[in-house]
Amino acid sequence: METKVKSACDTCAHFNADGLKKLGIHTDNFDFVVALAGNPNTGKSTVFNALTGLRQHTGNWPGKTVTRAEGGFEYNTQKFKLVDLPGTYSLLSTSEDEEAARDFILFGKPNVTVIVVDANRLERNLNLVLQILEITDKAVLCLNLMDEAKRNNISIDERTLARDLGIPVVPTSARFNQGIPELIQTISEIANGTIICKPHRIKNVPDNIEKAVKTLAAEIEKEFPNIPNSRWIAFRLLEGDTQIINALKAGELV
Amino acid sequence: MNQKNIDNIIELSNELRWQIGDDFHDNLTEGIYADAADIVKDTVQVDHSKKRFRLDSKIDKIVTSKTFGFPIMFLILGTVLWLTIVGANYPSSLLANLLLDNIHPLLKSGAASIGMPWWLDGFLIDGVYLAVAWVIAVMLPPMAIFFPMFTLLEDFGYLPRVAFNLDSLFKKSGAHGKQALTMSMGFGCNAAGVVATRIIDSPRERLIAIITNNFSLCNGRWPTQILIATIFIGAVVPSSISSFVSLLAVIGIAVLGMAFMFTVSWALSKTVLKGEVSTFNLELPPYRPPRFWKTIYTSLIDRTLIVLWRAIVFAAPAGAVIWLISNIYIGNESIASWAISSMDGFGFLLGLNGVILLAYIVAIPANEIVIPTILMLTVMVTGISGGEGAGVMFELDSMNATGDVLRAGGWTLLTAINLMLFSLLHNPCSTTIYTIYKETKSAKWTIFASIMPVILGFVVTFLVAQFWRLFI
Numbered sequence: 001m002e003t004k005v006k007s008a009c010d011t012c013a014h015f016n017a018d019g020l021k022k023l024g025i026h027t028d029n030f031d032f033v034v035a036l037a038g039n040p041n042t043g044k045s046t047v048f049n050a051l052t053g054l055r056q057h058t059g060n061w062p063g064k065t066v067t068r069a070e071g072g073f074e075y076n077t078q079k080f081k082l083v084d085l086p087g088t089y090s091l092l093s094t095s096e097d098e099e100a101a102r103d104f105i106l107f108g109k110p111n112v113t114v115i116v117v118d119a120n121r122l123e124r125n126l127n128l129v130l131q132i133l134e135i136t137d138k139a140v141l142c143l144n145l146m147d148e149a150k151r152n153n154i155s156i157d158e159r160t161l162a163r164d165l166g167i168p169v170v171p172t173s174a175r176f177n178q179g180i181p182e183l184i185q186t187i188s189e190i191a192n193g194t195i196i197c198k199p200h201r202i203k204n205v206p207d208n209i210e211k212a213v214k215t216l217a218a219e220i221e222k223e224f225p226n227i228p229n230s231r232w233i234a235f236r237l238l239e240g241d242t243q244i245i246n247a248l249k250a251g252e253l254v
Numbered sequence: 255m256n257q258k259n260i261d262n263i264i265e266l267s268n269e270l271r272w273q274i275g276d277d278f279h280d281n282l283t284e285g286i287y288a289d290a291a292d293i294v295k296d297t298v299q300v301d302h303s304k305k306r307f308r309l310d311s312k313i314d315k316i317v318t319s320k321t322f323g324f325p326i327m328f329l330i331l332g333t334v335l336w337l338t339i340v341g342a343n344y345p346s347s348l349l350a351n352l353l354l355d356n357i358h359p360l361l362k363s364g365a366a367s368i369g370m371p372w373w374l375d376g377f378l379i380d381g382v383y384l385a386v387a388w389v390i391a392v393m394l395p396p397m398a399i400f401f402p403m404f405t406l407l408e409d410f411g412y413l414p415r416v417a418f419n420l421d422s423l424f425k426k427s428g429a430h431g432k433q434a435l436t437m438s439m440g441f442g443c444n445a446a447g448v449v450a451t452r453i454i455d456s457p458r459e460r461l462i463a464i465i466t467n468n469f470s471l472c473n474g475r476w477p478t479q480i481l482i483a484t485i486f487i488g489a490v491v492p493s494s495i496s497s498f499v500s501l502l503a504v505i506g507i508a509v510l511g512m513a514f515m516f517t518v519s520w521a522l523s524k525t526v527l528k529g530e531v532s533t534f535n536l537e538l539p540p541y542r543p544p545r546f547w548k549t550i551y552t553s554l555i556d557r558t559l560i561v562l563w564r565a566i567v568f569a570a571p572a573g574a575v576i577w578l579i580s581n582i583y584i585g586n587e588s589i590a591s592w593a594i595s596s597m598d599g600f601g602f603l604l605g606l607n608g609v610i611l612l613a614y615i616v617a618i619p620a621n622e623i624v625i626p627t628i629l630m631l632t633v634m635v636t637g638i639s640g641g642e643g644a645g646v647m648f649e650l651d652s653m654n655a656t657g658d659v660l661r662a663g664g665w666t667l668l669t670a671i672n673l674m675l676f677s678l679l680h681n682p683c684s685t686t687i688y689t690i691y692k693e694t695k696s697a698k699w700t701i702f703a704s705i706m707p708v709i710l711g712f713v714v715t716f717l718v719a720q721f722w723r724l725f726i
Binding site for chain 1: 260262263264265273279282287288289293298301537
């Protein structure tokens with residue numbers, strides 16, 4: 001089933017509408033894995049539906065997605081498998097849904113992580129964004145619910161935000177399919193390496209901690225030269241996270 | 255990878271952890287918040303000059319207030335139920351007319367013309383087909399109305415407010431506040447409610463929510479409640495207010511179910527499932543105008559058809575069993591009438607009768623066929639005219655006719671009230687039982703969740719019957 005996106009972007013040179021096929025639940029032989037993360041009630045499931053053409057029920061209450069939903073789309077003959085993770089506020093504690101989300105980003109090694117945030121509550125949402133950016137360097141920020149932000153007279157300087165975070169920022173109103181073509185294009189460019197992210201690293205930590213993290217991260221990089229998240233592993237080791245210690249011992253982090 | 259180097263890294267991290275001290279976690283969290291604040295300062299601008307009318311918080315003040323919160327909740331529940339009851343009548347009789355009065359005779363004559371033996375024809379067409387047709391006719395219209403309305407409320411953002419209102423009650427019963435959400439799902443379908451308990455993190459509280467979900471009166475049971483309330487309870491008041499009183503009786507049963515949910519949750523958390531109530535953050539999301547047609551579509555596909563399909567799968571064998579027990583004779587008696595007469599004594603104790611108990615046993619797969627089964631069995635036992643043959647479910651043209659058959663079967667107001675109570679308090683349907691097993695992976699808790707409500711039902715109906723006979 002071919003579903004064309006109905007928006008002005010159809011005709012934009014950057015978006016190849018003919019190259020898009022929503023694959024629903026058919027995700028065999030995919031080329032890339034895309035994770036969908038974000039706080040509860042930011043419209044992740046709506047973004048998921050808009051990308052896959054699926055009609056997963058979306059509810060206006062936090063915690064709607066209790067099971068991990070998977071779907072797919074094909075863009076420019078490449079197949080993308082999309083995984084909708086449970087919504088979480090943080091990755092630092094150890095409740096089951098947070099662990100599920102963290103483990104997938106860490107061990108599932110998605111080619112791209114789409115972080116869906118509520119444009120009306122950006123500051124609170126950034127807490128999770130900054131944590132995810134310590135784990136992966138292939139991410140795009142989906143600035144969702146822009147229609148509500150506009151109604152609330154909130155304006156966001158997307159360019160500065162993208163520069164500060166070091167990842168592309170795509171404003172969307174997924175409920176009305178706005179911004180979805182740009183999101184697809186951006187996902188594809190990150191997956192193919194056309195866009196290289198330089199994600200923000202957490203800055204405001206006391207000097208003694210920063211020094212400890214640097215020392216430890218350097219050691220980790222010595223052992224695993226290509227690891228993207230040495231700093232985050234250092235954070236977790238300093239925290240004494242036994243799961244990460246065991247994963248490191250078993251070599252699962254590379 | 256060198257194991258020794260890894261050990262060194264871990265060694266180093268242990269050493270550094272000592273150096274940086276206990277505040278690491280807090281320092282890191284504060285660091286993240288400080289970064290977030292910096293970024294937002296440079297990128298987000300809120301135009302305060304335009305005066306914003308905070309509609310959301312205005313609505314929230316009313317719907318979560320101490321005075322109006324509960325009345326509004328019951329008003330909304332009442333409206334949804336009323337629309338379901340009133341709206342389902344017409345399509346229900348239309349479907350019944352089509353499936354039972356038109357297609358069924360057609361199938362019968364078709365079977366006769368190809369010379370199908372009477373037992374095969376009875377088994378397939380009177381047993382399996384009729385049960386399925388009944389489930390569709392009785393269940394599809396109310397579901398097709400209830401689920402979309404419920405989904406619209408859900409998409410609008412009302413459910414978290416319900417959870418907010420009920421949170422303190424659940425907390426007092428030692429359960430999780432999010433159980434309010436799973437309870438609401440249970441009003442549609444208990445199996446769906448049981449699956450929804452996955453949003454509850456603590457295993458203890460999740461188990462409580464699973465076990466007590468059956469006290470949410472589900473879609474399969476609403477029609478029974480409505481029919482019996484209309485025939486028997488509506489009849490004892492003047493006709494001008496009879497529909498209002500019947501509606502009140504049905505809502506009364508639903509509220510009683512909620513009371514049982516709280517009481518049983520409380521009893522469980524004080525005995526076998528002891529533990530602390532976990533705290534949680536409940537975000538009240540902004541109200542969002544639902545996208546009407548999209549919501550209607552998804553709720554029809556996602557919920558209505560899936561639940562209906564499951565009911566059909568389970569109803570078909572039940573129909574077969576009903577036909578078989580009415581047509582297999584041991585000596586001079588069919589298995590059904592033998593079972594009915596042997597359960598009559600126990601039924602009398604409960605203010606019910608053998609017919610009702612047998613109907614509930616064969617209707618374990620799908621609660622929606624309880625009423626047609628009762629009618630069929632009553633006609634068979636009393637020998638009055640109206641049926642279409644042993645083991646054949648049928649529908650009567652009017653509620654009056656149904657009432658006449660039931661009264662001929664010895665029904666009184668007590669029978670009706672106790673049937674409504676027993677319909678609330680009995681084992682979950684087989685779909686829900688299976689779902690409970692899948693979710694808990696424990697035979698013990700599945701059996702407990704299945705047996706406990708029946709025992710409660712026996713106790714409650716027994717007490718009501720004794721009081722009734724003593725005082726009324």
